[in-house]
Amino acid sequence: MACYLSSNNERVYVALESTYGTVPGITGANRIPLVKLGARQVSEQTGRRDKTGSRTFPGMPNRIRKKTNFQLNTLMTEWTTQPSAPPQGPLFQAAMGGAPILFSGGTVASASGTQITFTAPHGLSAGQGVTSSGEMRFVAAVQDAATVFLNAPFRTAPASGAAFGTTMTFPLATSLGSASIFDYWDPATAVQRIVDGAAMDTMTIKVNGDFQEFQFAGPARDVIDSASFANGDGGLTSYPAEPAVGGFDYTIVPGHLGEVWMGTSPSEFFTLTAAELVLENNVELRAREFGSDFARCIAAGTRRVGLNFELFELDDAQTKGLYQAARQRSPISVMLQLGEQANQLFGAYMPAMVPEVPEFDDGETRLQWKFSNSRAQGTGNDELYVAFG
Numbered sequence: 001m002a003c004y005l006s007s008n009n010e011r012v013y014v015a016l017e018s019t020y021g022t023v024p025g026i027t028g029a030n031r032i033p034l035v036k037l038g039a040r041q042v043s044e045q046t047g048r049r050d051k052t053g054s055r056t057f058p059g060m061p062n063r064i065r066k067k068t069n070f071q072l073n074t075l076m077t078e079w080t081t082q083p084s085a086p087p088q089g090p091l092f093q094a095a096m097g098g099a100p101i102l103f104s105g106g107t108v109a110s111a112s113g114t115q116i117t118f119t120a121p122h123g124l125s126a127g128q129g130v131t132s133s134g135e136m137r138f139v140a141a142v143q144d145a146a147t148v149f150l151n152a153p154f155r156t157a158p159a160s161g162a163a164f165g166t167t168m169t170f171p172l173a174t175s176l177g178s179a180s181i182f183d184y185w186d187p188a189t190a191v192q193r194i195v196d197g198a199a200m201d202t203m204t205i206k207v208n209g210d211f212q213e214f215q216f217a218g219p220a221r222d223v224i225d226s227a228s229f230a231n232g233d234g235g236l237t238s239y240p241a242e243p244a245v246g247g248f249d250y251t252i253v254p255g256h257l258g259e260v261w262m263g264t265s266p267s268e269f270f271t272l273t274a275a276e277l278v279l280e281n282n283v284e285l286r287a288r289e290f291g292s293d294f295a296r297c298i299a300a301g302t303r304r305v306g307l308n309f310e311l312f313e314l315d316d317a318q319t320k321g322l323y324q325a326a327r328q329r330s331p332i333s334v335m336l337q338l339g340e341q342a343n344q345l346f347g348a349y350m351p352a353m354v355p356e357v358p359e360f361d362d363g364e365t366r367l368q369w370k371f372s373n374s375r376a377q378g379t380g381n382d383e384l385y386v387a388f389g
Contacts (some may be wrong), residue, residue, distance in 0.1 A: 009186035010071070011245065012037055016090045017178045020297045021197040022220040023234035026182055032087040033252065035073035035213065037183055039195050041066050041223045063293060068220040070195050072181065078213035078251045079343045079388050082166050089168070090179050091216050095200035095279060096386065097173030097300075103128055108162045112152040114140070121145040123326045129347050129387025132158045133163040135259065136337045136389050138349040150337055151349060152261040152268070165342055167389040172381040176200065176281060177299050180219075180234070184242040192242075196234045197221025198299045201283040203349060205336070205386075207275035207309075209255035212338045213345065219285050233294050240256070253344050256381050259337040264325065266333050267318040273368065275309035277348055279384060305376035305384045307334065307353060309383065313360075313367045323369075326355040331377065345389040350376040352383065 013030040017023070043064045049065070052058055079086045085100055086095075107116040116130075124130070130150070137150040158164070181195040222234065229239040230357060236329030260269045282301030289296060290334045313319060325332050331352035338346040353376040358369035376383040 005185055008035065010037075011184045011242070013182040013243070014088070014090045014179055015182075015195070016093060017180055019235075021234065021294065022179050023180045023194055023196050023224070023236055024239070025240070025241055026293075028246045029081060029084070030087070030090075031180075031248060032091075033077050033250070034061070037072050037181065039068065039181075039183075039193065039220070039223050040069045058235055065287065065293065065354040066222070067287075068195070068223055069218070070181065070198055070220050071217040073213060073215050073217065073251045076214065076252070076338065076344075076346055077249050080249050082343070085168055086213065088161040088180065088214060088387075089170075091200065091214070092170045092203070092386060093111045094177045094198070094215060095180045095203040095281070096170045097176045097205040098171035098383075099173075100129055100383070101125070101169045101171065103130060103164075103167045103169070105166050107165065108132075108158045109146070110160055111154075111158045111162075113153050115147065116150060117147045120145075121146060126352075127171055127385040128169045128380065129167040129307060129349070129385070129389055131167055131342065131345055131389035132162060132360075134340050134345070136167070136345045136347040136387065138331075138335060138347065138385055138387070151333055151351070155259075155268075165389055167387050169385055169387040170384065171385055172303070174300075174381060176283070176298050178298060179222075179369040182240070182242075188242070192226040192239070194234060195220045196224060196241075197285075197295060199281075199283045199285065201281050201359060201386070203279040205277040205338075207260075207277070207336055208257075208273060211255045212253040213255070214337055216280075216282055219295075221285070226239045236383070242352075251344075253339045255338075257338070257340045259335075259340075261333070261335040263318055263321055263332050264330065266335065269311060269316060269318070271312040271319070273310045273312065274306075275307065275336065278304075278306050280306070303383070305350065307350070307374045307376070308370075308372050309374075310361075310368055310370045311352070312367050322355060322371075323358065323372055326357045326371070329354050334376075343389070347389070349385045349386045349387075350383060352377050
């Protein structure tokens, strides 16, 4: 018997729930690379006002409502499960709301700038990601069944006969789903946990870190554990055993590799030093209704997609164009590509983001501009698209 549990002996699996709070089944394919999982459950603070004849606190009922919150950090790895969703797919689907859209690739008939014509009907729609030779772009507009326009040109224009790779795009939707997060430890006799009814209130994507890292956080319905499990918790009749632990891909993607395209006529920026993209769903749980110990469903408020980024100032046209757009509050297109190899690509695309006027930071040897709280906008669930490729 070990004298303590090593936090390195932790494995986490994630799966979408078909019904809020009902724990789904999982397989080894649901395992994700984990940096940190925090789950906190506290009883609602309330007081007794009845007269007890003493200053001694007599206690509270054992079924007071509880509040549960979680935060999960995961690393981007190679997408080896094509055409199935990447391991983090349930997290992104729960955060974005829309069902993922698979593009199985296509063959290029001709390419000119941002215009791509395929040899066969492409089946693409606006906002979907496409990849070619280790680069990702997004469909800005569809001309016809064979031709699309991309948000920005590829560095190297695809030649006739070139093959586009497989991508999976996660769009926004009005309603949000939920996920169950399974937390298993060694030894098997240790307390295991399930965070059920996890709602993705925030999704954070950090650029230019050590590794490509994603963070998800929000409220949950409950934390179910193997030590106090009772029949019916999370819709289960017994606490689920961990799936067979098989091979797992530990290939992670360096955080400094990728591309950034911004502007009204998007240009590639090589001067970006840091960026953080945050999706806020303003989630509240239906947790105050009479007759239930737990929340009944997710209620999402007005969505906010914000970008904070820093770059070195240059006296070129594209950098000055960013400043001018900020002063005029003119929307610009922004695309972030993480990674630079096929099957190790992730992209985020905001068709219309309004940059805020930057702060001038002259504390270092080179002048930096800091753009804070720039916000994406749209007409209907179209302010952000994310894709794996």
